[in-house]
Amino acid sequence: MTPIVLDPAQTAARLPYPLLVSELAQLLQDSSVQVPLRVVQRLPGGGSLFVMPALDARTAITKLITFTPGNAAVGLPTIQGDVVVFDVATGRRRLVLDGPTVTARRTAAVSLLAAQRLAPNTRGPMLIVGAGVQGLAHLEAFAEGLGVREFQVTSRSAASAQALVQHAQSLGLSARVVGDANAALADCPLAVTCTPASGVVLSAPPRDDGFISVVGAFTPAMVELSAELCQHFAAKGSVFVDTADAAHEAGDLLQAGLDVSRFPTLADVVLQDMKKPTGPVLFKSCGWAGWDLAASRAALRTDHDRQQLHHHHRP
Structure with missing residues (x-):
């Protein structure tokens, strides 16, 4: 057995x-x-x-x-x-x-499913903000599931960022540490934020073909994206959430003053077989049993x- x-x-x-x-x-x-x-x-x-x-x-x-x-x-x-x-x-x-x-693998797989269905440009490079357990899982998931070959990594811990870059290179991927996440956003059509969500880590406007999976925050008090960036996606692109529970959990969107209940969920995307939207896409993941x-x-x-x-x- x-x-x-x-x-x-x-x-x-x-x-x-x-x-x-x-x-x-x-x-x-x-x-x-x-x-x-x-x-x-x-x-x-x-x-x-x-x-x-x-x-x-x-x-x-x-x-x-x-x-x-x-x-x-x-x-x-x-x-x-x-x-x-x-x-x-x-x-x-x-x-x-x-x-x-x-937790690590299903969260990265949820981001991957969202990117496969919604990301305007899935080629990469991909920016990973936060080089912990989730950063590692997202790197492996997007390499395996979307064929992304090039990654840029940024973290508060230089050692963590370097370790994740070395891990990527050991898998035959191209990766480098970058100092400024906002500057890197201009080069990266794919991005994920997977930090402890104790403060804003991204505030620069996204690329027109940008897709960001926002993973770290799962309470109203937590945040990774600036209010202006969330509002930019809502006005000029699209916002999706993992489940309807995000309406009381998605700190980034709630702090930006957005009505989270009006954003489509991943279930809506799958059940309605939605076409890829035009313009930049924010996917907010809060977690769900x-x-x-x-x-x-x-x-x-x-x-x-x-x-x-x-x-x-x-x-």
């Missing part, structure tokens, strides 16, 4: 980006999916406990993680925890996935395929 509790490497191996993107799109078309509102409980000292359930006709999951932003300064992971996956019919626990790995359910479905699928393969090759 496969071990039920999977470590980060085992979890990642079950979540290849092409499969993840396909599961995300399928989940959005599955009427049996239910996602209650997540519980975000503040913890003493500045951290938060997230309890995120979701289910479909066959699978029920709960993501249980802590988010401790202060950990970044002392070299500890900011996200820790698990995704527990149950069989609906029997109640049996099927898998326990590594929470940070699921439905994305973790899609990742769990992908993990169960690869798990099943592995068992079948093992079964067929037994002497």
Whole structure:
């Protein structure tokens, strides 16, 4: 039997980006999916406990993680925890996935799905603002899923930026550290912001063919993009959100005074098979347990395929 509790490497191996993107799109078309509102409980000292359930006709999951932003300064992971996956019919626990790995990979896959459907220019280069776990996941996802070969990386930590550039080069990609994210935006039709969202990191106007996935902020108080930049996208381009929950979570858009409830969601894009918009595109991602359910479905699928393969090759 496969071990039920999977470590980060085992979890990642079950979540290849092409499969993840396909599961995300399928989940959005599955009427049996239910996602209650997540519980975000503040913890003493500045951290938060997230309890995120979701289910479909066959699978029920709960993501249980802590988010401790202060950990970044002392070299500890900011996200820790698990995704527990149950069989609906029997109640049996099927898998326990590594929470940070699921979070990183499903978030990058959501950005990738949005870019595949919405980005006017998918060639790159791509600007990555924030060189932590999410920066790494987005680099790998866009290289694998869109064939982007060239990256520019900027981070508050020079060491992190350099490490991500070296990782990109080890994958045969072209990458370099840039000092000024706003200046780099002029060269990069693709961009992602995945910082701790404790302050504005992008304020320059985007290219006409620009696509920015804004990942870091998931509360009204958090922000990565200036109000003027958000307003520019709303007036001269398009704004999309990952789910309707963004209406009370998308700090960047809320602080810009925009009515978030009027922006189309990724479900709208997939279900209506929307054409690519003209002009620059802002995609605001806040996170949703439905994305973790899609990742769990992908993990169960690869798990099943592995068992079948093992079964067929037994002497």
